[in-house]
Amino acid sequence: MKYALPAFLPDQLPRGDVLTRAENVYPARNGYRAAQGFISVSDALPAAFKGGSSFIASNGTASLLVGTSNGLVKLSGGSWVDLLVALSIGGRWRFAQFGDFAVCANGVTTYQVDLVGSTASQITGAPSLVDVDVVGDHVVGTQPNGNILRVRWSAFNDHTGWAVGTNQSGEWTGLEGGEVMGVVGGEYGVILQRERLVRMSRTGDADAPFQFDPFGHNFGCASKASIARAGSSVFYLSDRGFMACENGQAPRPIGDQKFDKSFRDSLGEDDFERLWSVIDPKNTRVMWGIPGQIGTVWVYDWSLDQASTLSLPFDGLFAGFENSTDLDSLAAIYPDLDAMPISLDDPRWSGGAPRFYVVQNGQIGVLVGANMVARITTGEFPPNGVRTTRMRAVWPDTDAITGVTCQVTQAQRRGDRGQDRAASNMQASGRIPIQANGKYLTFDWTIDNPDWTYIDGFEIEQSAGGLRKQ
Numbered sequence: 001m002k003y004a005l006p007a008f009l010p011d012q013l014p015r016g017d018v019l020t021r022a023e024n025v026y027p028a029r030n031g032y033r034a035a036q037g038f039i040s041v042s043d044a045l046p047a048a049f050k051g052g053s054s055f056i057a058s059n060g061t062a063s064l065l066v067g068t069s070n071g072l073v074k075l076s077g078g079s080w081v082d083l084l085v086a087l088s089i090g091g092r093w094r095f096a097q098f099g100d101f102a103v104c105a106n107g108v109t110t111y112q113v114d115l116v117g118s119t120a121s122q123i124t125g126a127p128s129l130v131d132v133d134v135v136g137d138h139v140v141g142t143q144p145n146g147n148i149l150r151v152r153w154s155a156f157n158d159h160t161g162w163a164v165g166t167n168q169s170g171e172w173t174g175l176e177g178g179e180v181m182g183v184v185g186g187e188y189g190v191i192l193q194r195e196r197l198v199r200m201s202r203t204g205d206a207d208a209p210f211q212f213d214p215f216g217h218n219f220g221c222a223s224k225a226s227i228a229r230a231g232s233s234v235f236y237l238s239d240r241g242f243m244a245c246e247n248g249q250a251p252r253p254i255g256d257q258k259f260d261k262s263f264r265d266s267l268g269e270d271d272f273e274r275l276w277s278v279i280d281p282k283n284t285r286v287m288w289g290i291p292g293q294i295g296t297v298w299v300y301d302w303s304l305d306q307a308s309t310l311s312l313p314f315d316g317l318f319a320g321f322e323n324s325t326d327l328d329s330l331a332a333i334y335p336d337l338d339a340m341p342i343s344l345d346d347p348r349w350s351g352g353a354p355r356f357y358v359v360q361n362g363q364i365g366v367l368v369g370a371n372m373v374a375r376i377t378t379g380e381f382p383p384n385g386v387r388t389t390r391m392r393a394v395w396p397d398t399d400a401i402t403g404v405t406c407q408v409t410q411a412q413r414r415g416d417r418g419q420d421r422a423a424s425n426m427q428a429s430g431r432i433p434i435q436a437n438g439k440y441l442t443f444d445w446t447i448d449n450p451d452w453t454y455i456d457g458f459e460i461e462q463s464a465g466g467l468r469k470q
Helices: 260-266 269-274 327-333
Strands: 002-004 019-023 025-028 031-034 036-044 051-055 063-066 072-076 079-084 094-098 101-105 111-114 119-122 132-135 138-143 152-153 168-172 182-183 190-191 197-200 210-215 227-232 233-236 241-246 277-281 285-290 292-301 308-312 317-323 353-362 363-371 374-378 389-398 404-411 421-423 432-438 440-445 454-464
Touching: 019 025, 025 292, 025 454, 031 374, 031 421, 036 079, 051 094, 051 353, 063 101, 072 111, 094 132, 094 210, 094 389, 101 132, 101 152, 138 182, 138 404, 152 182, 168 210, 168 432, 190 233, 227 277, 227 285, 233 277, 241 260, 285 317, 374 432, 389 404, 389 440, 404 432, 421 432, 432 440, 440 454
Parallel strands: 019 308, 051 317, 277 317
Antiparallel strands: 002 454, 019 374, 025 031, 031 454, 036 363, 051 063, 063 072, 072 079, 094 101, 101 111, 111 119, 132 138, 138 152, 152 168, 182 190, 190 197, 197 210, 227 233, 233 241, 277 285, 285 292, 292 308, 317 353, 353 363, 374 440, 389 432, 389 454, 404 421, 404 440
16 A cells, blocks of 8 residues: 655644654655755854845855844855954844845944945945845835834935935835835835735836835734745745735735644744744745754745755854855965866856855854755554554655664554554665554654655555454
8 A cells, every 4th residue: 555645734633644744854746855964164153143145246256245243244265254343233134235235234224245345334324224125226125213114215226325305215104004024126026014015116207216005904924034035926924824925916825724833833923033034046945944953944845835844953044145266265275276176267166056055053054965864754544444454564665775764653543642663674675564553553754864865655564454342
């Protein structure tokens, strides 16, 4: 009897057609793929991580910037170069690229980084901003100078001009809808308020360059830290659960009756701003992470409409690009550049490949190491309906040939606590001998193998028994 692994749906009843655990795996079209572990690409940060991003300048140079609790640093050859120091930042750093400059907001002072010259400076006259993005030819920021109901935008094609009424710079105040939680940009903007969303569209009128159209009432944003954008889609956490807003249309729930409740049970509402949200730039995945010594990352693949989780220690998450490598950094790796086996013109030195970054113990890294230990648990599965199942073995359908174990819990009624049958290892034949005798069986799989890639189900070696008497 073949049992295909179903979707991870921890909010539903623990029946056989759901998984109650899908840990350290990614959902795939017909099963689950392995999730790799952390590999550091940097020294430890000089202070607590508060946000990061990457940018590519017009000359092709890629820069990775990180904001900390006391400054702004740039990654160079695995080490950190100070751009701003002696600051005191309690909130998050958020970034937006405008030409060859990165605009850096932190709720206190707004800065710019010259991506070609690698220098940072305060933007004179700019308000303090909590979030920042680019809509059309304007930089747009939220909560200017502490006004939680307001959005302000820069002058036309000028990220340094912030005088309201000058060169199309202006501001908008949401008298309804509550606190402005964030803004995402593009050809149009989406302003996320506490109780609704607002579409920010360009008008072509120099005196009033934007119009504001509220939508998504009662589906507002409950966490500034939960907002993530992928193209024209915005993902965020609302009071009703996780939402996706696509092409500026009404938001739709993506976690309802799937994983919303389980997520909320793992994080109180007072901790919503502890979240880190990120789009995996190489896959159709959005992730929400709860940091900690053993943190949890909730993964949602929007092309599959399926989820999973990752368990690993981390301080934060962000998306970016591989950094460019300069001659000084290359000289540290290859002291004799003339004997270097790779050409100086090789594109790998220019950086720019998209990456999903994890911050662990102050170090920036990527998940490209050995596979993390995977755990997959099924719901209660009655292989023979009302009849008892006498199981002798299971045969997992996976390319892992070592490190695969299975524990089975047997029960006669769904309400019974159940009896665990000791975990058993896979034999050279692929068979896992394990005996169980019950109407309802739960399978708990562990895969501890450094290079396995997939699992899509298992077969049960069994026979049907009789009806157990009361």
